[in-house]
Amino acid sequence: MELAEEGVPPVINLTELAEKEKEEFEEKVSELIIEFGAENLMACMQCGACASICPLARTGFEWYNKKLIKAILVGMREELLDDMTPWACVACNRCTEICPRNVTPFEVMLAMRRLMVEDFALPTLTIEGLRSLYEHGHAVYMTGREARKKVGLPEKPPTTDSDEKALQELKTILKNTKLAELGLIPME
Amino acid sequence: MVSETETVNENEERKLKFGLFLGCNITFNRPDVEQAMRKIFPALGVELDDLAGQSCCPTWGTMPSIDDVGWCAVAARNLCLGEEKGIDLMTACNTCYASLNEARHKMLKNPEIMNSVNEILAKIGRKYEGKAKCRHVTWVLYKDIGLEKLRESIKYTLDGLTIAVQPGCHFLWPSEVYPDREKDPFNPVVLRELCEALGAEAPYYTKLIDCCGIGALRSTDPGKSFALAKDKLECIKEELDADLIVAGCCSCMIQFDDVQDKLRKEGKINFSIPVLHYVQLLAICMGFDPQQVAGICVTPRDEIIKRILEGGKR
Numbered sequence: 001m002e003l004a005e006e007g008v009p010p011v012i013n014l015t016e017l018a019e020k021e022k023e024e025f026e027e028k029v030s031e032l033i034i035e036f037g038a039e040n041l042m043a044c045m046q047c048g049a050c051a052s053i054c055p056l057a058r059t060g061f062e063w064y065n066k067k068l069i070k071a072i073l074v075g076m077r078e079e080l081l082d083d084m085t086p087w088a089c090v091a092c093n094r095c096t097e098i099c100p101r102n103v104t105p106f107e108v109m110l111a112m113r114r115l116m117v118e119d120f121a122l123p124t125l126t127i128e129g130l131r132s133l134y135e136h137g138h139a140v141y142m143t144g145r146e147a148r149k150k151v152g153l154p155e156k157p158p159t160t161d162s163d164e165k166a167l168q169e170l171k172t173i174l175k176n177t178k179l180a181e182l183g184l185i186p187m188e
Numbered sequence: 189m190v191s192e193t194e195t196v197n198e199n200e201e202r203k204l205k206f207g208l209f210l211g212c213n214i215t216f217n218r219p220d221v222e223q224a225m226r227k228i229f230p231a232l233g234v235e236l237d238d239l240a241g242q243s244c245c246p247t248w249g250t251m252p253s254i255d256d257v258g259w260c261a262v263a264a265r266n267l268c269l270g271e272e273k274g275i276d277l278m279t280a281c282n283t284c285y286a287s288l289n290e291a292r293h294k295m296l297k298n299p300e301i302m303n304s305v306n307e308i309l310a311k312i313g314r315k316y317e318g319k320a321k322c323r324h325v326t327w328v329l330y331k332d333i334g335l336e337k338l339r340e341s342i343k344y345t346l347d348g349l350t351i352a353v354q355p356g357c358h359f360l361w362p363s364e365v366y367p368d369r370e371k372d373p374f375n376p377v378v379l380r381e382l383c384e385a386l387g388a389e390a391p392y393y394t395k396l397i398d399c400c401g402i403g404a405l406r407s408t409d410p411g412k413s414f415a416l417a418k419d420k421l422e423c424i425k426e427e428l429d430a431d432l433i434v435a436g437c438c439s440c441m442i443q444f445d446d447v448q449d450k451l452r453k454e455g456k457i458n459f460s461i462p463v464l465h466y467v468q469l470l471a472i473c474m475g476f477d478p479q480q481v482a483g484i485c486v487t488p489r490d491e492i493i494k495r496i497l498e499g500g501k502r
């Protein structure tokens with residue numbers, strides 16, 4: 001199941017896939033979403049419980065949990081290709097908690113991100129976060145240390161930021177994950 | 189098989205000890221929250237370990253958006269830093285709490301993931317056994333220390349103050365992955381009781397469990413994020429006329445602190461409610477220097493801190 005382990009980048013490219021026959025697209029997209037972590041996708045009965053409490057639905061994003069699942073199940077190509085809603089998901093898991101069919105809609109949002117990543121369809125901020133994670137061990141990182149000094153803490157926190165060996169450990173880990181296979185960021 | 193709620197360490201018999209997991213936002217944005225934890229826990233008899241070499245949890249927009257194994261591997265390395273010392277981690281950030289515990293849940297549930305993770309960890313000479321987990325400061329204060337001890341430990345009480353609590357999403361759901369769970373995760377009471385233990389009122393309000401709107405939502409569409417936060421702030425103003433917002437999560441705290449300032453400048457709200465993390469509020473009540481434990485904010489805190497220190501002396 002795990003791509004990182006096999007070391008073979010999968011043949012997944014949503015753009016290419018969209019050029020295929022509708023039936024094939026439909027089938028393949030569901031398959032990929034399941035493979036990328038949303039194991040119970042097919043159990044969805046479109047009851048809308050997840051949508052009723054989703055912050056994305058409430059704030060007017062187009063393809064929130066229930067609708068995204070529908071779009072996947074019926075293979076709506078343009079919608080799936082262009083929409084950035086999955087990247088707005090706050091990972092709150094209200095939907096997971098409330099779903100009567102154990103679909104874990106959050107995992108569908110996440111799987112959709114993972115599929116989009118294969119197409120390099122990810123926000124610039126996400127790439128920056130990944131780069132920062134690799135370079136500093138912190139996705140959110142600041143060079144300025146006024147705040148730490150102001151409250152009487154050492155400028156360097158006891159994290160990868162002050163520990164070269166720990167940072168190398170993290171880099172070794174990251175180099176052995178799918179992140180390295182995808183080549184999204186430079187990893188020397 | 190280790191379960192989510194099982195206690196790893198021999199904390200029960202020994203002196204309480206936790207690995208202080210900092211994450212990114214507390215470390216760089218709001219180190220006053222770190223300082224508050226470094227003050228209150230030793231004073232309450234809890235020993236803290238620095239978990240030297242810890243990293244980002246990892247947060248949602250990074251490894252979790254790539255694949256499960258990579259996510260779990262980064263989380264497992266952090267968890268190992270506690271496990272190797274026989275202690276659990278402890279955090280004041282809901283994202284760290286959720287990312288670490290969801291990763292642990294995936295590893296416990298799926299031996300394939302656990303094996304792949306340990307193959308990667310072997311390259312740095314580590315192994316995660318699934319024992320160490322991440323506890324939430326809110327739960328440690330509530331369960332391990334207890335309301336009675338908190339009441340005894342404070343120098344200033346909050347009598348007469350009304351607090352709007354913000355437990356935050358990742359404190360509650362998915363309840364299945366967490367070591368500690370509210371009886372009803374859609375009607376959380378723990379943070380309310382913690383505030384009441386300090387003498388304040390912390391009533392229910394209609395939007396108590398609403399999302400603050402930070403994180404991916406804010407970075408994708410700030411307008412929608414601010415609108416969501418505004419709804420909740422207005423509810424807090426109208427229903428409770430709260431003196432203070434108290435969050436259990438550093439990110440929620442940042443959002444409400446920050447957004448109020450933006451909304452005020454745009455003329456969209458005309459009130460200002462100070463926002464604190466619970467550990468900061470407790471630190472102030474215990475008599476620690478507010479400059480150190482609550483010195484960083486956008487929405488002013490001076491008045492409320494003054495009121496606590498002048499009005500609430502026991």
Ligand code: SF4
Pocket residue numbers: 043044045046047048049050051065066069098099100101102103104105
């Ligand atoms: S709550 Fe579950 S079953 Fe209902 S629409 Fe959402 S994912 Fe489908």
Ligand code: SF4
Pocket residue numbers: 050053054055056057064065088089090091092093094095096105106109
């Ligand atoms: S996890 Fe994402 S999809 Fe689910 S309710 Fe929260 S924001 Fe909506």
